[in-house]
Amino acid sequence: VALGAYSMRGSSSWNSTGAYSVGVGAFSLYSYTSGEKNVPVGHSALYSASTSKWNVAIGHSAGYGLTTGSDNNVIIGYLAGYTGTNNLTSSATNNILIGASAQASSSSAANEITLGNNSITRLRIPGLGIDWTTANVPGASLIGTTASDAPYTIALGQNAGTSSTG
Numbered sequence: 168v169a170l171g172a173y174s175m176r177g178s179s180s181w182n183s184t185g186a187y188s189v190g191v192g193a194f195s196l197y198s199y200t201s202g203e204k205n206v207p208v209g210h211s212a213l214y215s216a217s218t219s220k221w222n223v224a225i226g227h228s229a230g231y232g233l234t235t236g237s238d239n240n241v242i243i244g245y246l247a248g249y250t251g252t253n254n255l256t257s258s259a260t261n262n263i264l265i266g267a268s269a270q271a272s273s274s275s276a277a278n279e280i281t282l283g284n285n286s287i288t289r290l291r292i293p294g295l296g297i298d299w300t301t302a303n304v305p306g307a308s309l310i311g312t313t314a315s316d317a318p319y320t321i322a323l324g325q326n327a328g329t330s331s332t333g
Contacts, residue, residue: 171210175199177217198234215256224248226267232256232274244269 169175174190177199186203190196195207198217205222207213211231212224219237224230230242231249237259242248245267248255255262258275266283282290290299299305 169196171195173197230255233259236260240264242269 168189170189170191171193173194174192175188175196176194177197188196188199188203188205190199190205190213191208192210192212194211194214195209196202196205196216197211197214199205199213200217202216202219202222204220205213205216205224207216207222207224207230209224209226209229211228212226213219213222213233214228214231216222216230216233216237218235219233221238222230222233222240222242224233224240224242224247226242226244226247228249229244229247230240231246232254233240233242233248234257236257237255239261240248240255240259241263242255243265247264247266247269248259248262248271250268250270253270253272253274253276255264255271255276256274258277259271260277262271262276262278263280264271265281266287268284269281270284271279271281288300291297
């Protein structure tokens with residue numbers, strides 16, 4: 168099913184290729200040729216996914232760069248998996264990206280969950296009493312609170328980053 172201008176444009180044979188996919192939004196699955204069971208919702212979602220399989224992308228340009236061999240991904244959010252240096256491309260498999268401009272750790276990331284973009288500095292789950300920032304993750308000690316100390320360094324574990332004198 169293709170709904171939107173140029174949605175699933177690359178699919179030339181509806182009977183033998185492109186089985187069970189649904190493209191909703193202009194240019195969704197634009198480069199699609201023989202992938203299957205993909206569900207993009209949004210303008211240009213999964214735009215480059217020519218042979219990818221079993222992906223869900225919701226949001227404008229979500230998963231735009233996914234190409235050959237990029238399977239089993241869930242990408243939700245405006246430009247999720249598309250912006251920055253770690254656009255998901257070929258061989259990106261089994262990832263979950265949620266949030267506007269959410270990026271994986273690399274363009275071919277596998278088996279990864281990313282919540283939010285680089286602007287997110289707090290994780291809250293009120294029902295479980297979780298409210299974490301980089302300064303209060305359980306069992307973590309923040310090292311380098313000023314530019315002269317080790318900036319952006321985090322040590323995890325009991326007494327991590329402490330020195331012992333003996």
